[in-house]
Amino acid sequence: MAAEGRSERRARDVAAFALAHRNDRDDYDPHLHRELQNPTTDLESLVHILRLGLGTGILAMPQAFARAGVATGVVATVIVAVVVTHCLQVLIRAQYDVCKMRRVAMVPYPEAARIALEQGPRALRPLGKPTPAAIDFFLVTYQLGVCCCYIVFMANSCKKLFDPVFVMPVEMYMLIFLPPIIALNLIKSLKKLAPYSAVANVMAFISICIILYYLLTGQKSVKPIDLWGSPATFPLFFGTIVFALTAVGVVVAVENNMKTPKSFGRPCGVLHIGMTLTTTLFLAVGYFGYIFCGSECSDAITLDLPKETLASAAVLLYALAIFISYALHCYVPVDVLWNTYLSPRLERGGSNLVLWEYCVRVGLCLLTFMLAVSVPRLGLFISLFGALCSSALGFCFPALMEASLAHARPPSSARLLLMLKDVALFVAGIVGLVAGTYTSILGIIMSFTDR
Structure with a gap:
């Protein structure tokens, strides 16, 4: 029986190997x-990548540098940007x-992760089935988190102005922003939102230029x-820079919709040029x-700019740009929750799908509003x-995907190095997740007790 079990497992391994390496023969x-x-x-794809740098994350970079120190902040930003770019390449290649x-x-992405894990080491194969739901959870949570940050930023900006x-x-x-946000989120077509997105990009870029003008010419x-910061606050810096640079859902969508996707990951392709320019912008604003x-x-x-007309214009422009971008970021959780989980079940029950979809859109807006009111701490x-x-x-997930696909290859030093690298990336992701989450939650709790 034991020999039979070993033979069966070996047959599965051989089949996985053949499946994983069909691309070598096809x-x-x-x-x-x-x-x-x-x-x-x-x-157009490059513009979309650059647009990732024009969210609330870039405005939090000075505070992130204050937590990490100037020298640590500069070096760590470059290192994180390089690692993030590599992980995005790993994900696209997987x-x-x-x-x-x-x-x-x-x-x-979720289905690709499931397939990859099912080809990996025996210990990882059981993780294949629940992985898509886990990725959907993190995607939805991340995008709703972005929407919460947008509400907090818009409210703080208006408070500064008025x-x-x-x-x-x-x-x-x-509360004043809630009705227009709901109205904007009821627009279901990304094509109809595209012109507004272009206007938002222009407003955000003009605002960044004004902000840099004040940072370079204003009183220091x-x-x-x-220079070096504190280990206790470094996880907050890590969370900020990763939040600002790692828009996985958007990056994957950009590559998936390219006319020439092979130019995405080339050394001088869309991803590298976009991430280089974005990182440079982050370093400039942070430093x-x-x-x-x-x-x-x-x-x-923007909250530290002087109370002058030009500075107020920069704050207003960025707030308007963020307001327009809210619907674009909320599109991802609506798409995942509605198309993957809710619509198929409601359709079988003969429910009014149009009405229920609008309820989901309004409900997500109310959820982000309540979270933003509960914890109005943008940086945290x-x-x-x-x-x-x-x-x-x-x-974590890109590293697991690459390691699982590499597992089916013949043993070699190259495969060993690749899998060791993926283990290091996975461990780094787990450490960042645990330490950053713990420090952020602790900071949120302390911010309420210090009132």
């Missing part, structure tokens, strides 16, 4: 079989390998500069923002969702 190229109605060009072995044009005229609690500004902080405001940086650098929100979700989506 010229099937998934990229050539994609059928897209409106594929994006390389330039998806491509899964598509090739299954001879299909495209496989979603406090000289009349003082009102930040929660009231959140006289407090001493911290000069910390020099400008010192250790007392606010959750967003960013660190929490970055550490919790981005570490898992951007580090």
